[in-house]
Amino acid sequence: MFLLNKSWASLKCSLAILIVCAIASALLVTSAAQDSPTQDEPVHLTAGYSYWKTGDFRLSPEHPPFWKLVTTLPLFLLQPEFQPTPEEWQGAKLWAISKSFMYSNTVSADLMMLFGRIPVMLASLCLSGSLAWWVSRKAGCVAGIAAMVMFAFEPTVLAHSRYVTTDIPVTLFIWLSCISWYLYLEHGGRSRLLGTGLLVGLAFATKFSALFLPLALGLMWSRSSRRFGWSLAIVVGIAVVVAFSTYGFTAVSVAEDPTAPVQLDSRLLSNPIVEKAVHVRVPGYYFLRGIQMLMRDQIGGYHSYFMGQISPSSTWSYFPVAFLLKSCIAWLALILLAIVLSISQERQSSVRLLAIPVVVYLAFTLVSSFNIGIRHLLPIYPFLCAVPAIVVFGEKQKFSIRTLGLVLLGFFVIESGTAYPNYLSFFNMAAGGAENGHRYLLDSNLDWGQDLKRLGAYLESNQVEDLCLSYFGAADPAFYGINYEALPQLKKVEDFDGLNCVAAVSLQNLYATEGLPFEALQERKPTARVGTSILIYDLRPMVLKQ
Numbered sequence: 001m002f003l004l005n006k007s008w009a010s011l012k013c014s015l016a017i018l019i020v021c022a023i024a025s026a027l028l029v030t031s032a033a034q035d036s037p038t039q040d041e042p043v044h045l046t047a048g049y050s051y052w053k054t055g056d057f058r059l060s061p062e063h064p065p066f067w068k069l070v071t072t073l074p075l076f077l078l079q080p081e082f083q084p085t086p087e088e089w090q091g092a093k094l095w096a097i098s099k100s101f102m103y104s105n106t107v108s109a110d111l112m113m114l115f116g117r118i119p120v121m122l123a124s125l126c127l128s129g130s131l132a133w134w135v136s137r138k139a140g141c142v143a144g145i146a147a148m149v150m151f152a153f154e155p156t157v158l159a160h161s162r163y164v165t166t167d168i169p170v171t172l173f174i175w176l177s178c179i180s181w182y183l184y185l186e187h188g189g190r191s192r193l194l195g196t197g198l199l200v201g202l203a204f205a206t207k208f209s210a211l212f213l214p215l216a217l218g219l220m221w222s223r224s225s226r227r228f229g230w231s232l233a234i235v236v237g238i239a240v241v242v243a244f245s246t247y248g249f250t251a252v253s254v255a256e257d258p259t260a261p262v263q264l265d266s267r268l269l270s271n272p273i274v275e276k277a278v279h280v281r282v283p284g285y286y287f288l289r290g291i292q293m294l295m296r297d298q299i300g301g302y303h304s305y306f307m308g309q310i311s312p313s314s315t316w317s318y319f320p321v322a323f324l325l326k327s328c329i330a331w332l333a334l335i336l337l338a339i340v341l342s343i344s345q346e347r348q349s350s351v352r353l354l355a356i357p358v359v360v361y362l363a364f365t366l367v368s369s370f371n372i373g374i375r376h377l378l379p380i381y382p383f384l385c386a387v388p389a390i391v392v393f394g395e396k397q398k399f400s401i402r403t404l405g406l407v408l409l410g411f412f413v414i415e416s417g418t419a420y421p422n423y424l425s426f427f428n429m430a431a432g433g434a435e436n437g438h439r440y441l442l443d444s445n446l447d448w449g450q451d452l453k454r455l456g457a458y459l460e461s462n463q464v465e466d467l468c469l470s471y472f473g474a475a476d477p478a479f480y481g482i483n484y485e486a487l488p489q490l491k492k493v494e495d496f497d498g499l500n501c502v503a504a505v506s507l508q509n510l511y512a513t514e515g516l517p518f519e520a521l522q523e524r525k526p527t528a529r530v531g532t533s534i535l536i537y538d539l540r541p542m543v544l545k546q
Contacts, residue, residue, distance in 0.1 A: 201242025449473015451531030
C-alpha cells in the first residue's frame, strides 16, 4: 500500500509538472508570435548561422558561440541564404550583414526568427523542469511545483524565454552547474565531477558572465562538509577545454581578426617584433578576444537610463531598484517570507549553499557597467525560486506557513497573467505598471524594439498614410509594410511648424537618447500607444490647432 501511495503521489507530481510546462509553452509561443525581432536578436541569429556556414567566428566575438550555434540549427530546415558582400565580411560589419540576412533573403524574417526562438523556449522549459526535480528531491512535490511556477511564470523570465539571446541559456547552465556541483559535494562520484566540468564549460561558451562560476563553486566547496582535493581544478580544466572546443579548436592570429584594434595602427605594425606577434595563431583566440572586449566595455562603461535620467556611468543601485520594480509583488513577498523564516528557524544546508552563487553573482553585477536591463540578473532567478520553495513549501513546514505561501503564489500567478503578452515591459503595480515604467527604466526593461509588428497593424487599421517614425530596434519597418519619413528633431514648439504627419516614436528614443531630440513631444499627450513601447502623436496642422 505504501508503494502504491508513493507511486500515485509521484504520478500526480509528474502530471502537475507537465501541466505547468504546457501552459508555459502556450504563453511563450503565442506571445512570441506577436513580437517583432528585438534589438539584439538579428545579430545573434546572423552570427550563429555564419559560424555554421563559414567556420569563422569573427562576427559578434563579444558573446561566445555555443548557444548561437544551437539557436541557428533549426534554420537548416529553412535553408536561408548567407551571402554577405566581400567588403562587409572583411570588415566584420555585423549590423549590415544581419540586416541583409534577415530582410533580403529567400526565407521570411519572421519565420527565421520563430525557428531561432524555439531552442530558447526549450531551454527555459528544461530549466523549469530541472528546478522542479531538484526542489522536489529536497523538500517534496509541493515545493518543487511551487518553485517551477515561480520561475516559469515570472514575467521577466517569460519575456526573455522567447528571444534569440543568451540570457536564459546561460541561466540554465549556471543553475545546472551549481546543482551538479552540489550533488558532487554531497555524494561524490566521478560522473558528477565530469558533469559539472561539462556544464561549467557550456556556461562559459554561452556567455562570459558565467566566468564568476569558479569563485562561486570554490566558496560552495569551502562551506561543504566534504572536500575533494583537486576537484575544483579538474572542473575548471574541463570547462576551459569544453569552451575552446565550441570554437572548433581553431587557431586565429590578431592579423586575421578584422575587428582587432592593432590593425588600425600602422605604426605598431612597423615594429618587427609586433609584426611577428600579430601573425602568431592562438588557439581559442576569439574566446580570449571576447573576454578582452568584455573588460574593455566594463572599463569604458555604457550610457544608461535610470530613474528618468540619462547617465554616462553605472550605479550600484540600478539592479536592486530594477528588481523591486519589475518583479511581481507576491514573489517579492515570498522571498521576504523565506528570508525571515531562514533567520528565525534552522534551515537545511541546501539553502545556505544555494545562497552562495546568488551573493557572488550579485557582487559582480552591482559593480557592472552594464546597466541596460534586468535580464542581466536572470542567472540568480532559479535560486530565488528554489530557496522560497524549500523554506516556505517544504514538507516539514507548518501548515499555516504553507497555506500563506499558496495564497501568495496564487496572487503571483494572477499578477503575472495581467502582463500577457507584453512580458518584456512588465512593471509591478507599485511602479504603476508598464504605462509608467519609462519613468524609471528603459532599454531591454521596456523598449527593445518588440512592437514594430504591432505598429504595422495599427497603421493599417487606422489608415494612417503620412507617418513620421523614430524607431528603436533592429527590425525593418518596410518588412511590416510601414512607409515613413524620418521624424525630424522636435526640441521646441517652433519645430512643429510645417509638419503634416502622424508621428510614431519609441520610448527609448523619446526619453533615453542623448540630446533628447524629441524633447518637445514629452510635453504633449500621445494620441495612442502601440503595444507598450511606441507612442503615437497626431501632428497634422488641423490637429495641432485644436
